[in-house]
Amino acid sequence: MAKIQSIRGMPDVLPEASALRLWVEDRLRGVLDRYGYQQVRMPLLEATALFARGVGDGTDIVEKEMYSFDDRSGESLTLRPEGTAGCVRLCEEHGLLYNQTQRLWYQGPMFRYERPQKGRYRQFEQLGVECFGFPGPAIDAELLGLCSDFWAALGVSDALTLELNTLGSPEARAHYRDALLAYLRPLASQLDEDSQRRLERNPLRILDSKAPETQALLEDAPTLEGSLDAVSREHFDALRRYLDALAIPYVVNPRIVRGLDYYTHTVFEWTTTALGAQGTVCGGGRYDGLVERLGGRPTPGIGFAMGLERLTLLAEAQGLGPVLDGNLDVYVLALDEAHTAQALALGHQLRQALPRLRVxxxxxxxxxxxxxxxxxxxxxxxxxxxxxxEVSQGTVAMKDLRAREGEQRTVALATLIDQWRADYGAEGP
RNA sequence: GUGGGCGUAGCUCAGCUGGUAGAGCUCCGGAUUGUGAUUCCGGCGGUCGUGGGUUCGAGCCCCAUCGUCCACCCCA
Incomplete structure (x- = not known):
């Protein structure tokens, strides 16, 4: 019989790697806590329509990357490919956006049917942050400051660059889309294959194309900058002032348009050159039209998501991680099976008396x-x-396994516990 | 979906122009009948990813297939 192995692109996490992940997650959560953000948890499965409408059915994610299937009642369900749409759904469904603002985060696996490679998996873990009800650019700056604090908490600040752009208001974005289309349609036959396919569905993505022939054509294309209205311009300028006030360096990259349909105004990516081709560790932006698009009242929103596998890879590449002090303080052994009961009881007793002691x-x-x-x-x-x-005398032999000669002495158990409490306090070593 | 590299012991890898599958590490046992980590000795462990083909003979050559890694595309 053929061996059963893990599904392609859905990696196992072994103990050593898991320890590093926990280290990363602890630090990220510490930062979220200091900012007063609150956690929510969405289900892994949502109605397929949520993503088709929320993410946009012209996007690569919806077009070819979703794990969708019909359940037993015939309803089309999808394993979430990203978290924002589900988070908006959660907020709407529970009235979290009614006359109030929210600062939320979530963490968990996402699923995209793509070809796996370094830093990219079909099941991958994201930590996402979403804020609702803040129309002005201050929250944009707060979120980028939050990111910056994440990197500092991990020790990876030097490896990351903030790339920033604005897509403008929904009106400005639509206006630019028309202008770009008007320019590109006559040149359609000269575009690369992928760009031709995107022309009608998602023309802004063509800006991102790496095909040289397409980039050449784009040199004379209308710029997004030129379509920005005064409000869009002021939003972006204010954000840049705030970033300067926070001393957060960035580069403006007009080619960042991002693959999800819902973005408006601010979009950004934190990138690194340390991970090969998958250099985006964190990406996000403002999505002022999304709540309305999913059936709610118009509500501004902004958020981002981080790939935890990539962040962990980056930390590892920088030589960061938990201090390796082993995972045990004490190993209890009977010399033969006759005393197994006493050994089990001793271990139990130690854990109760010294809660931090690892036994x-x-x-x-x-x-x-x-x-x-x-x-x-x-x-x-x-x-x-x-x-x-030892058993007949009510004592235990304690051996220091890390001492040069492995010194060993016989002590009464009560003495041992009192001694450890005295040395380390009630919490143990 | 496309392209390239790689699949040999639990792990890391050798294996020559095709001629009976190896090492190191790990693990287990012994030297040391209540004492580890060092040393010495011994042992367990393989359908050479899978299926077909060529050949007297295939780990090696050919075809297919699966897996994996990297890259394209796209994204976290």
Whole structure:
């Protein structure tokens, strides 16, 4: 029978990698906490229509990357390819946007049917932040400041660049779309294949094309800048002033248009050159039309999402991560099976008396030699040993596995616990 | 969806112009009958990704297929 293995693009996370991920997540959550953002959790499955309408059915995500299927009642469901649409749905469904502002975050797996490569997987984890009800550019600056604090908390600030652009108001964006179309239609036959396909569906994406022949044609194309109205211009200028006040460096990149239909005004990406081709670690922007588009009252929104796999890869590439002090303080072993019950009870007693102490009890079999080998391999500082002599005397032998000679002494258990409390406080080492 | 690299022990990898599958690490046992990490000795472990073809003979050559990695596309 053929072996069953993990689904393509859906990677397992092994203990060492998981420790690094937890380290990253702890730091990110610390920052969110200091900013007073609140967590929400959406289901992994949503109605397919939510993404078709929210993300935009001309986008690559909706066109060819969604995991969609009919459930047993015939309803079309989709594993979420991103978090913003679901977050808006959650807010609307529970009245979170009625006469109030929100600063929210979520974290969890997203699914896109793409060819896997470095830093890109079919199931990947995003941490997303979404804010609602703030029309002005101050919140744009707050979010970029939040990002900046994320990078500082992780120690990756030097590896990341903020690239910034504005798409303008929905009206300005629509106006520019028309102008660009008018320019490109007569040249359609000279565009690269992908760009021809995008011409009617999503012309702004053509700006992003890497095909040289297309880039050449774009040199004389109307610029987005030229279509900006006064309000759009002022929003962007104010944001830039705020970023200067926060001392956050950035570069304006007019080619950033982003692949989701809902963006307006501010769009941005934090990129790195340290991860190969998948250089975008974090991306987002303002989506003032999205809530309305999904059936709510017009409500300004802005948000971004980070790929945790990419962030973790970046931290790893920078040599960052948790201090490796092992995951155990104490390894309890009976010298033979006759005292297994006492060993289990001792481990239990220690965990109760010293809640922070990390204790593991030998649960395998084998001779004394094998038991000590396990104790050593466990990484624990101390071995607590129970043999005939100790059990009959009500003591335990404590061996320092990390000392040069492995010093060992016999102590009464009560003494040991009191001593540890005295040395480390009630919380243990 | 397209292109290229790579699939040999749990892990990292050797394997010559085609001639009976190897090393290191890990693990287990012994030297040391209540003591690890060092040292020495021994042992377990493989349908060479899978299927077909060529050949007296295939880990090696050919075809197909699957997986994986990287890149394109796009995105986090």
């Amino acid at each position: 593991q009890v030998h649960c395998s079999e084998g001779k004394a030699k094998a038991r000590f080998k396990k104790a050593d391999a466990s990484g624990a500082r101390y071995a607590l040993i129970l043999g005939d002599a």
